[in-house]
Amino acid sequence: MAATALARRGAGIAAALVRRGRGMCSASATAPAAALSSEELIRMERDCSAHKYVAFLRASLVSSLLPPYHPIPMVFSQGEGAHIVDPEGNKYIDFLSAYSAVNQGHCHPKVLRALIEQAQRLTLSSRAFYNDKFPIFAEYLTSMFGYEMMLPMNTGAEGVETAIKLARKWGYEKKKIPKNEALLVSCCGCFHGRTLGVISMSCDNDATRGFGPLVPGHLKVDFGDIDGLRKIFREHGDQICGFLFEPIQGEAGVVIPPDGYLKAVRDLCSKHNVLMIADEIQTGIARTGKMLACDWEGVRPDMVILGKALGAGVVPVSAVLADKEVMLCIRPGEHGSTFGGNPLASAVAVASLKIVRDEGLVESPEELAEASKALSDVLEHDLPQMQKQVKKSKSEAEKPVCDRCGRDLYV
Ligand SMILES: Cc1ncc(COP(=O)(O)O)c(C=O)c1O
Numbered sequence: 001m002a003a004t005a006l007a008r009r010g011a012g013i014a015a016a017l018v019r020r021g022r023g024m025c026s027a028s029a030t031a032p033a034a035a036l037s038s039e040e041l042i043r044m045e046r047d048c049s050a051h052k053y054v055a056f057l058r059a060s061l062v063s064s065l066l067p068p069y070h071p072i073p074m075v076f077s078q079g080e081g082a083h084i085v086d087p088e089g090n091k092y093i094d095f096l097s098a099y100s101a102v103n104q105g106h107c108h109p110k111v112l113r114a115l116i117e118q119a120q121r122l123t124l125s126s127r128a129f130y131n132d133k134f135p136i137f138a139e140y141l142t143s144m145f146g147y148e149m150m151l152p153m154n155t156g157a158e159g160v161e162t163a164i165k166l167a168r169k170w171g172y173e174k175k176k177i178p179k180n181e182a183l184l185v186s187c188c189g190c191f192h193g194r195t196l197g198v199i200s201m202s203c204d205n206d207a208t209r210g211f212g213p214l215v216p217g218h219l220k221v222d223f224g225d226i227d228g229l230r231k232i233f234r235e236h237g238d239q240i241c242g243f244l245f246e247p248i249q250g251e252a253g254v255v256i257p258p259d260g261y262l263k264a265v266r267d268l269c270s271k272h273n274v275l276m277i278a279d280e281i282q283t284g285i286a287r288t289g290k291m292l293a294c295d296w297e298g299v300r301p302d303m304v305i306l307g308k309a310l311g312a313g314v315v316p317v318s319a320v321l322a323d324k325e326v327m328l329c330i331r332p333g334e335h336g337s338t339f340g341g342n343p344l345a346s347a348v349a350v351a352s353l354k355i356v357r358d359e360g361l362v363e364s365p366e367e368l369a370e371a372s373k374a375l376s377d378v379l380e381h382d383l384p385q386m387q388k389q390v391k392k393s394k395s396e397a398e399k400p401v402c403d404r405c406g407r408d409l410y411v
Pocket of ligand 1: 156157160191192194246280
């Protein structure tokens with residue numbers, strides 16, 4: 001089991017440099033992808049599609065080696081477990097795992113089986129009706145994570161939007177915050193997605209510039225700064241409905257908070273009657289060696305947002321978990337999504353979660369040790385070069401400042 005499960009755990013990027021090339025937008029739409037080289041495919045995508053969001057990687061070590069705003073020049077054409085193959089047949093270990101969306105490994109056979117079986121029966125009912133797969137997903141997810149209820153969405157950003165709306169609604173209904181005065185606290189350097197409501201919390205100037213006006217009602221605090229959070233809660237606590245945070249910041253460069261931070265956040269949120277909202281879209285579902293990163297400090301948030309690996313990289317599935325006290329503040333007709341809880345996504349999500357449980361993807365220290373060793377071998381080889389690049393990009397003179405809160409950016 002160890003080898004298979006390890007092989008299924010992804011992580012990293014090996015950048016392949018491609019060789020041949022010809023001009024592309026004119027290529028036949030019916031040409032099989034395998035007939036095109038990596039370089040041809042990259043050129044075709046650059047010519048015909050909007051820029052991807054690889055600025056997302058900017059803060060990480062790997063990204064410092066990349067030209068900004070373009071994907072790593074490497075084409076995935078097949079995936080199995082932790083491995084991917086490019087059109088030229090080169091094989092790589094995928095250490096990035098689609099930012100944690102394929103924690104179960106690429107194209108896991110059990111997920112594919114669930115997908116195909118369900119696709120042949122029923123794919124969508126809309127939420128105007130019941131379907132026979134969503135209740136099973138809802139029951140499985142809530143019991144696995146120990147919450148009374150869940151609300152299904154599709155992308156991670158939609159899950160975050162849902163959590164923000166829920167927090168505001170709870171703030172007005174339960175905490176009795178005066179109408180339209182609710183505030184949400186989030187962390188500098190956070191990444192929660194790309195919708196307008198979500199970028200309104202962002203400290204990434206590229207994500208916000210040119211998209212204003214942003215949605216008001218947000219306060220910022222440094223990630224890991226419990227004194228800062230205490231001060232904000234003391235000064236604005238009556239108006240604050242929630243504290244939204246990533247237990248480990250992903251985009252900011254995999255920033256792990258100081259020991260005891262999660263517990264201290266829990267205590268402060270309880271003291272000030274503020275919802276503790278953990279965005280575990282990237283850190284959840286076995287990514288850090290526990291089901292949730294919050295489990296490392298034995299902390300139970302009031303709301304947990306999951307996405308990415310919930311669909312095992314096959315379909316987008318996200319969900320917000322909360323107890324009835326919070327969840328039932330949203331009533332029928334107040335929020336939803338045509339595709340949220342669809343039978344196809346529900347079947348895939350149950351299969352994805354079962355893999356995590358059945359293949360013991362959490363709490364298997366030997367495998368983690370083996371994986372860390374593999375990673376440190378890679379870093380030992382590449383790190384010195386990467387560090388030189390990071391130093392160059394971090395010179396004091398060029399240190400950028402966040403448009404939103406005026407603080408130093410985390411790049
Ligand atoms: C912590 C976190 N929250 C939210 C999101 C947004 O998820 P999606 O891209 O599915 O909208 C991401 C995506 O990378 C993320 O890492």
